[in-house]
Amino acid sequence: MPQYLRLGRLPPKRHTEFPQSPGYKGEGLYYEEVVTTAGFGRAYSIAYHLRPPTRVTKVEPAGTVELETVDQPTLRHHHLKSGKIPRKGDPVTGRLPLLTNKDVTLSRCRPAAGQTELYRNATADEVIFVHHGRGALHTHFGVLPVRPFDYVVIPRCTTYRIDLDLDVPADLLVIESAGVVEVPPRYLNRDGQLRLGAPYYERDLRGPSELATVDSDEPTTVLIRDDRRLTRYTLANHPFDVVGWDGYLYPFAFNADDFEPITGTIHQPPPVQQTFEAPGFVICTFAPRLLDTHPQAVKVPYAHSNVQADEVLYYVRGKFGSRRGVEEASFTLHPRGIPHGPHPGTIVASRPMTRTDELAVMVDTVEPLLLTRQAMELDDATYPQSWLD
Numbered sequence: 001m002p003q004y005l006r007l008g009r010l011p012p013k014r015h016t017e018f019p020q021s022p023g024y025k026g027e028g029l030y031y032e033e034v035v036t037t038a039g040f041g042r043a044y045s046i047a048y049h050l051r052p053p054t055r056v057t058k059v060e061p062a063g064t065v066e067l068e069t070v071d072q073p074t075l076r077h078h079h080l081k082s083g084k085i086p087r088k089g090d091p092v093t094g095r096l097p098l099l100t101n102k103d104v105t106l107s108r109c110r111p112a113a114g115q116t117e118l119y120r121n122a123t124a125d126e127v128i129f130v131h132h133g134r135g136a137l138h139t140h141f142g143v144l145p146v147r148p149f150d151y152v153v154i155p156r157c158t159t160y161r162i163d164l165d166l167d168v169p170a171d172l173l174v175i176e177s178a179g180v181v182e183v184p185p186r187y188l189n190r191d192g193q194l195r196l197g198a199p200y201y202e203r204d205l206r207g208p209s210e211l212a213t214v215d216s217d218e219p220t221t222v223l224i225r226d227d228r229r230l231t232r233y234t235l236a237n238h239p240f241d242v243v244g245w246d247g248y249l250y251p252f253a254f255n256a257d258d259f260e261p262i263t264g265t266i267h268q269p270p271p272v273q274q275t276f277e278a279p280g281f282v283i284c285t286f287a288p289r290l291l292d293t294h295p296q297a298v299k300v301p302y303a304h305s306n307v308q309a310d311e312v313l314y315y316v317r318g319k320f321g322s323r324r325g326v327e328e329a330s331f332t333l334h335p336r337g338i339p340h341g342p343h344p345g346t347i348v349a350s351r352p353m354t355r356t357d358e359l360a361v362m363v364d365t366v367e368p369l370l371l372t373r374q375a376m377e378l379d380d381a382t383y384p385q386s387w388l389d
């Protein structure tokens, strides 16, 4: 989790009266809400609302999220080209789930419109990688500006609206995690600070920069997702009526271009690119970097089988030195148990190169990933043979 943050006004001591005059129904105080992780066991924040955050006027079913997986008759590599999927929906309703298991679901979203209804994922942390687009995430914690190549980490049970500028067509990779998304513990010293030598630093993690308190008695709907069920809540007032909060739990952004690559004289293994982790998977950033400097270094990754792991690469920007045929917004899925490696010719082609400008997001999962029906529509069935000359 990121470091302690506070915005707005707070009483000096938690769980004590915070006077507001006259206050909702003349009760004379702001209303405390404690937002937590893992029950009450992990990071939390304490927010103060103008009105009780519990006033609901209507609860309605709102359908289910479609997630149809397709049995695979063979174990094989996959290449999905998602750069031209049709635009649809908004940053929430326009998501196209492609790869999934019990721990994580990867979706692509090319929204056609702005988000019109507040959304709250009750059972998953979300990491929204902004491939294209610019705007701000609005929550009761305030306004978090977002820009291209941001990982926007939204803890579960955060009600949000992500406003993306309409003049730049947005393109998102959405990673939904059943477990808590966190900074890899090995990056932290015993005092909880990011270690010297970790590939990023506290200053690189950006929380909400300002409060934008909404004082409105207008009924406001929130679409709530728990697992695949959708429920529409109508709240008696706007939920972003917070005048202050503090704590360790809040949405934050980390820009992939702030990832400090760790390089060597010879190839460094993928864990040096780890960015976040969650139960059952890790997220890594393949950032622009200096290539290996040993005079005989093989500058593209060695062939390997993923042992007890499925490996997904999402290609964001630049030329991908070890792959042929991939393009921006391609996914490759290299599943457990079968080897993959650099494509023919790429070792030789990399010899004169001194650096790479590639940017890619990798998701490595412990459990096998299943492909959805929509993923199979993007699949290049010839990819397994692409290592032939």
Ligand SMILES: [Fe+2]
Residues within 6 Å of the ligand: 304, 311, 334, 340
């Ligand atoms: Fe690999």
